[in-house]
Amino acid sequence: MAEAYIYDAVRTPRGRGKKDGALHEVPAVRLAAGVLSEIRDRNGLNTSRVDDIIFGCVDPVGEAGSVIPRSAAFEAGYDTAAPGMQISRFCASGLDAVNLGAAKIAQGADEIVIAGGVESMSRVGMGMSGGAWYMDPSVSLPGYFMPQGVSADLIATKYGFSRDDVDAYAVESQKRAANAWENGYFARSVVPVKDVNGLTILDRDEHMRPDTNMQTLASLNPSFEMPGEMGGFSSVAIYRHPELEKINYIHHPGNSSGIVDGAAAVLLGSENAGKGLGIKPRARIRAFANIGSEPALMLTGPVDVTKKLLDRAGMQQSDIDLFELNEAFASVVLRYMQAFDIDHDIINVNGGAIAMGHPLGATGAMILGTVLDELERRDLNTALVTLCIGAGMGTATIIERV
Numbered sequence: 001m002a003e004a005y006i007y008d009a010v011r012t013p014r015g016r017g018k019k020d021g022a023l024h025e026v027p028a029v030r031l032a033a034g035v036l037s038e039i040r041d042r043n044g045l046n047t048s049r050v051d052d053i054i055f056g057c058v059d060p061v062g063e064a065g066s067v068i069p070r071s072a073a074f075e076a077g078y079d080t081a082a083p084g085m086q087i088s089r090f091c092a093s094g095l096d097a098v099n100l101g102a103a104k105i106a107q108g109a110d111e112i113v114i115a116g117g118v119e120s121m122s123r124v125g126m127g128m129s130g131g132a133w134y135m136d137p138s139v140s141l142p143g144y145f146m147p148q149g150v151s152a153d154l155i156a157t158k159y160g161f162s163r164d165d166v167d168a169y170a171v172e173s174q175k176r177a178a179n180a181w182e183n184g185y186f187a188r189s190v191v192p193v194k195d196v197n198g199l200t201i202l203d204r205d206e207h208m209r210p211d212t213n214m215q216t217l218a219s220l221n222p223s224f225e226m227p228g229e230m231g232g233f234s235s236v237a238i239y240r241h242p243e244l245e246k247i248n249y250i251h252h253p254g255n256s257s258g259i260v261d262g263a264a265a266v267l268l269g270s271e272n273a274g275k276g277l278g279i280k281p282r283a284r285i286r287a288f289a290n291i292g293s294e295p296a297l298m299l300t301g302p303v304d305v306t307k308k309l310l311d312r313a314g315m316q317q318s319d320i321d322l323f324e325l326n327e328a329f330a331s332v333v334l335r336y337m338q339a340f341d342i343d344h345d346i347i348n349v350n351g352g353a354i355a356m357g358h359p360l361g362a363t364g365a366m367i368l369g370t371v372l373d374e375l376e377r378r379d380l381n382t383a384l385v386t387l388c389i390g391a392g393m394g395t396a397t398i399i400e401r402v
Contacts, residue, residue, distance in 0.1 A: 004102035005281035006399065007274055008267040009369030010038045010191045014205045014357040017121035017259035022202040024261070026193060028057070028064040028120035031263035032072035038191045039114055039265045040076070043279055048079035051110035054101050055265075056093025056117030056361035057086055059129045064120060072118075088361070089290075091326060092387040092395035093117050094264060095364025099397055101268045102285040111273040116265035117361035126259065126360070133391055143391060144240050144296035146233035149224035151298035152251045152329035154237045154244075158297070159335050163250040166330035167217040170255035170354050172344070173327060177351025178210035185350055185377060189369045207258040207357040222249035223256070240296035255330040260357030264365035281402050283372055286382070287313035288397040299332045301394025302386040303339045309384070309396045317342075320398070321380035324371040326363055326387040327352035336386075349374060363387065368397065375401055 012031055015023030023031065032055060040047055055069035070084030089096045094117030101113035132139040139145075156166060180186055181204065192203035228234040234247045274281050289309040293301035302325055310317060317340055325333050325348060337347060350370060353363065364387055371383040386396035 001106045002108055002270050004105040004268055004285045005271065005274060005402065006266060006283045006285065006372065007269055007279050007281055008039060008043055009372055010035050010189050011264035011362070011366045011369055012193050012262045013190055013202050014207055014260040014262040014359055015202050016206045017261055017357070019122060021122050021261060022206050023120070023193060024122040026201065027123060028118045029068055029071045029075060031120060031193065031261065032068055032118040033075035034193055035116060035191060035263045035265035036072055036076040036078065036114065039267050043267060043277060045277065048081045050078065050082035050112050050114060052101065052104065052113045053082055053084040054097040054113060054115045055086055056088060056097045056364065058088050058090055058093055058119060058360040059124050059126065060086055060088065061129045062124055064124045068118060089393065089395065090390040091328065091358070091360055092364050092389045093361040094366065095368060095385060095387060095395050095397055098266050098268065098365055098368060099288040102288070105268055105270050111270050113268045114265050115268055116263065116365040118263035119359040119361040120261045121259045121359060122261050144236055146236050146296070147224060147227050148298060148390060149251050149256065149329065150228045150233045150237060150247070151296065152331050153224055153228065153247050153249050154241065155297055155299060155335050156250050156331040157244055157248045158241060159338060161331050161334050165334060166250050166255045167214055169330040169334060170217060171212055171214060173348065173351045173354040174208065174210055174212040176349065177205070177208050177355035180350035181205070185373065188373055205356040207260050208355050212254065217254040220252040220254050223252045225249040237296055251329050251331065255354060257328050257353035258357035260359050262359035262362050262366065264362045264369060266365050266368060282376070283399045283401045286398040286400045291394050293392045293394055295392035298390065298392045299328060299388035300335060301388050301392060302332070302336050302396065305394030305396045306340070306384065306386060309398060313398055315398070320382050320384045321346065322349065322371055322374060322383040323347040324367045324383060324385045326358065326367060327354040328358065328388050330354065332388050364395070368399070372399060
């Protein structure tokens with residue numbers, strides 16, 4: 001098996017996923033084209049040598065459909081020999097795109113792959129692609145379908161996290177993200193989004209609220225009590241977990257991931273590809289895994305997949321220097337830290353999606369680049385990147401600097 005190396009990683013800043021967000025006028029294909037252009041230009045990439053472009057996109061409908069990485073390659077001016085593929089595993093799509101690209105390189109099928117993802121949530125609303133999991137009782141009943149926020153509250157209730165616990169975590173996420181921006185920790189990877197005239201539209205994550213504190217969060221009402229109680233989803237949760245008498249609703253917009261627009265791209269290649277390009281690898285993909293998890297809890301997949309991945313890689317938890325877990329909801333990260341007794345000093349050290357937002361199809365590739373930058377900044381060696389996933393799944397990847 002050949003080694004699959006990471007040569008570069010870039011992302012856009014995240015724009016607020018609303019009509020008044022800075023990136024609302026930028027279609028997903030243009031966001032994707034921007035990161036493809038940057039990967040090409042800063043690495044002197046002859047795009048006729050690109051064997052595949054694999055992008056995650058969770059809602060590939062309308063203007064975001066029709067194999068968006070191929071369309072983005074056209075807009076970016078890539079050679080027509082560079083093909084494209086669009087995938088979805090909900091929130092892990094961007095990381096799974098990287099893993100798929102790495103697998104193709106390891107098998108010797110490809111030499112150079114650009115992997116990543118894109119989502120314009122202000123233009124194509126979450127859930128617009130529909131699906132049986134949402135709407136077909138023959139699927140939703142055995143899958144214990146419920147809104148993810150209800151599952152997040154179920155996790156908090158089952159594992160003993162209070163409103164103060166999740167709010168305190170959210171405040172810290174905001175502080176860490178602000179500190180990272182102020183100190184230039186994202187400077188290597190963030191690519192400004194520009195208009196057709198070359199003028200910058202956005203060069204900084206727009207969703208952040210660095211002045212957030214416990215008092216401001218205390219003023220927010222729980223978001224998922226109405227669908228839980230009035231929509232009947234609390235009954236689904238308690239049917240699956242009868243040890244609980246009721247759900248404690250504690251999640252709200254301030255301690256949940258933000259809806260945003262953005263794109264990311266990761267340049268992967270074999271050792272020979274790097275030599276041909278005249279660039280050095282930054283890290284290698286050491287191992288990756290996927291798993292199905294308990295569908296009512298839904299968002300505990302990172303715990304299950306981390307156990308599977310460490311076992312598969314022949315590694316111990318102590319072999320990992322930094323952990324990066326998508327902050328879908330605060331309770332997701334708190335449960336992960338609780339399950340592995342992980343100190344907050346080594347997980348999500350520069351904040352996460354609570355502060356900066358979660359552009360569904362792009363997030364996995366974004367946080368991979370973020371933790372790689374941080375490994376280099378701290379002169380550390382290994383990181384584990386993982387995300388929870390709708391319908392109860394988990395994806396995780398271990399990278400190792402070279």
